Amino acid sequence: MATTSSMFMYSLTIQPPSAISQAILGQFSGTKEQQIVTACGSRLTLHRADAQQGKITPILSHDVFGIIRGLAAFKIAGSNKDYLIISSDSGRIAIVEYHPAQNKWSRLHLETFGKSGVRRVIPGQYLAADPKGRACMIASVEKNKLVYVLNRNAQAELTISSPLEAHKPQTLVMAMIALDVGYENPIFAALEIDFSDSDQDPTGEAFENIEKQLVYYELDLGLNHVVRKWTDTVERTSNILFQVPGGADGPSGVLVCGEENITYRHSNQGTFRVPVPRRRGATEDPQRKRYIIGGVMHKMRGTFFFLLQTEDGDLFKVMIDMVEGPDEQPTGEVSQLRIKYFDTVPPASGLCILKSGFLFVAAESGNHHFYQFEKLGDDDEEVEFSSDDYIEAWEPAYFKPRPLENLALVESVDSMNPLVAMKAINLLEDDSPQIYAICGTGARSSFKTLRHGLEVSEIVESDLPSTPSAVWTTKLTKDDEFDAYIILSFSNGTLVLSIGETVEEVTDTGFLSSTPTIAVQQMGEDAIVQIYPKGIRHIQAGGKINEWPAPQHRTIVAATTNERQVAIALSSGEIVYFELDVDGTLAEYDERREMSGTVTCLSLGEVPAGRQRSSFLAIGCDDSTVRVLSVDPDSTLESKSVQALSSAPSALKIMAMDDASGVSTLYLHIGLYSGVYLRTVLDDITGDLVDTRTRFLGPKPVKLFQVLVKKQTAVLALSTRPWLGYSNQETRAFTLTPLNYDPLQYGWSFTSEQCPEGMVGIENNHLRIFTIDQLSNNMLRESVPLEHTPRAFVKHPKEPLFYVIESDPNTMSKFTKDKLLNDPSLMNGDASPLPPEQFGHAKAKGHWASCIQVVDPIDTKSVLATIHLEDNEAAVSVAAVQFSSQDDETFLLVGTGKDMIPSPASAECGFIHVYRFDEDGRGLEFIHKTKVESPPRALLGFQGQVLAGVGKDLRIYDLGMRQLLRKAQALDAVPNLIVDLQTQGSRIVCADVQQSVTYLVYKYQDRNLIPFVDDTIARWTTTTTMVDYETTAGGDKFGNLWMVRCPSKVSDQADEEGSGAHLVHEKGYLGGTPGRLESLVNFFCQDIPTSVGKASLVPGGRDVILWGGLQGTIGILIPFVSREDVDFFQSLETQMRNEDPPLAGRDHLIYRGYYVPVKGAIDGDLCERFLRLDSTLQERVSGEVERDRREVERKISDLRTRVAF
């Protein structure tokens, strides 16, 4: 196996990207309901918008294993179902259909037209479908355009033609849409730039005179070819087009938007132009011109309007008026264009207006918003600007932004995009770490805390006189819908509470209150059974009580019941079995079965519908076994199967739950004293226990209870934390998630009128009633708002505090803003400034706004202190460094750049600021700053000093009284720019912005930093981490994850005593260092990794590599331990590629090896799609990999659950 890696990683996504690149509307189910389809990276997600609740919920998320570049929905004539066209990097056009019954996409057509990959001349960048669903055009940035004719055949099936070409060489396309022309020949409009002349003209005159053109391409359906029908010059700055309704609905044509103008154009109409109004305000630059970055057209009841958005997020309503004919009816001729301010929402990459009166805003950064229209801004006092006033003169228009008036926010969909940095640290003393991340841009930035868990809403919390040991709820008769009593068992008695308007104690229930209780059950039609250590009390409806006393000198130690059966275990190890007979009395089975050890727990399943009894009794003994006995009449108490366990079982529960394929299956859930939870399938014919899955919950004995959540049976498992086991709503895979709740000692289900699906639990001497409202999101998020775009953060060495550095280019700093706001001459009576969270910070070209914020995510969940940087400095790096010269005191170091220009990157100079931690780090005291030639992009504590990457140079500084003192340096340590530093021992790993990583060794004696090994591939590194002394994992700007390792010989040589002189004089190899790194793992993950680190995510789990991507992806790489597993998953991956090829037609293997051939990595996301296949395909795949279907399933889910969630 020379071609494969010596190391294999299993790549899994634990949180999909949340950046939406496009959002479109359609009736994909074929019903009237409008749904939203979004493209997030390689994922296609279908959302349902619930108008009643004002909520948007994902229904289906499908990974297409390709880069989704464009989406378009269309209906063919006579159909009311939308199909979806996907343009991706596959070089193919895919048309897919949604099947609501199976909840999946299926592909109707896949037509190849070019090479794969995102290329300049391969169509895919632009996609537009004719509004009548007759054709679609797919275009590239330069030259190529293809038109496909869509039609239907006699069977009403969709057909697609071979492509018609409309290429024009040396022409760039800025935007493309389909025109609404009713049922005339379909027309597509494109904004084009022809650069053929400027490429030939050395004087540059042709370049100056380049024009931007609006071009109409007409598809002649009769002749079946495409012609350039009409061209006209438009504004040079135009960047975006919008479709204007045509046919019976409007004048047809397009809106062309460019710098500060919106123009209506059509081949047979005049030109109408309105300005994009500028903001008025004390901090606004009155000269700044806006662009339209997106928008949406909405048709309703014979009229239509546009909502167009500027880069500030301001929405403008644009309307088109028609010339009225003699009969006062509008004609097809346009008379004017009007624009007015509507509202301000976050800048969006997609806007959708739903017919039900909602606006979905897929934000460019931060949370996506779902708004409800309150009004349409028809009769407010906003100034309206008409094209009539802008025929000749061009006066800028102004408006005053104001808080939302026409829209009301109903839901904010959490999004991590852009995720700038992330760390997994355990600060809560939980059994697993939390993820801390800095996300967002500008004033919409936030510091987020993520924990694995389900949100719990508490309904009642009440104190009890002492600590109960158990709690039950029960109804009174079989037909009751709700529970009537809560029964609490204490060490010396039993308390019965009745559930009604209030919960109060009742005494006349027939329960024996002077003894603790072991079990309570509603039995038969209308009786209740109380089991207590000395016997069984059968309380009949009329108050008649039957007692079954335990035999002399024995007590009942464990019991299990269902509505027809009771089984108890005596202290002698005997099992006594009862069943309800026809006249409603409990009849004891005449034999008792003696167990070898002490019985710790028992379980009977629920009586299946239409049956007399549950046929199995599970018994857990302290000899670490579980036995399954039959309780069928012809084989009562006969042993069926035995399972040996690693520890004595503490709880058992036989439950029927839906398995992954949706079939109800009987499971035996087992909790152990060691805190391990097992789930095995109980064969309902033979009673055999098969397919055991194990999970460690926490170091406390596990208790198990059956509850109802979202209409599905779920298991509540209590250990150090409460957990819920349920089947995932989308994948139907069994999922165990901790609840975000106090540790409970006992739990039970609870149903009442107010709370039909509740749970009741005991936490010390508190009784708690709670519900779980949703199962779709198993990550708990908390967020602390930040002021500017976060760039990096560090944790305080001891305290649970974080220091976030933030900066925004071209933004007015706080000092300038305060000055402007406090200047009475400039204020001219303006009201208080607008909150930046909604309206963004004021822009100022060439200025930076930057600050350092101290964030406490644990106690106060807020920002404790903010230090703004002056003099147009902006923070670029941060580190907490311990200086041995200062008695090992830790200081905060912040690297800044002065007068930086982002592109092409340059800066006046850089500084390193030193701050002392005040009040245990709650504040920062500035000490001094040291000037360096360029912004130090990386800082790192190193052997009691600090390492700084300044441009290409690596330096070591010590802390002096007035500034940092340079102690050592390596000039040109990397070829371009050091962006990240890692260290272990004397080894330093420098990441270059363009040239991967270089390892250096620090020779302490001669104060020498010597590069000794570098990489063979140019990786535009964004982040790195040292996995071990030799190995580095990292990510690059093109979306690759990789691991490289230093050969052991090179590594040993570098660390040899006194090898410094040898290393310095060793001859470099091919212009680099003497050694070369070996590549171990290469994997294309599409999102740009912005942080990589080692972490153990679940209690008792192994270390994995946790990475976070810019678009909000959180993924892990799990190292394989055994070669067999690698072989198994490799063959499974191969089979999955064949049996479930990517939806958009991308070759999976090539996709994962987009830039560098995939190596040493197995795509877990593809393997997990196995769980979503239908059972015949599952059988086929598992046949090919020579395993049982259940075993494949188990292997896939084990790999995930052992280390992650």
Add this chain to the structure above:
Amino acid sequence: MADKLRAQQQLEQLQARYVGTGHADTTKFEWTSNIARDTCSSFVGHAPLLEYMALGMGESKEKVRAMMIEKMVQPVGKPPEVQD
């Protein structure tokens, strides 16, 4: 001679179909323009890359996209004077 002609024709066909296919007389200007245009179109086509740049520049993604396409018109400056 016919072979040479055919090879020539094939090359021309390739050049027409695949923009950027070089030939014996490719100038530095043509080559660098081609590379720069490829780069810009890749920035525009890969959403995370575009977002990364927009984040660095503090601009809207749509503006960066438009900027990149504008840059493709003349990415490496004016063409050189033609030497006779």
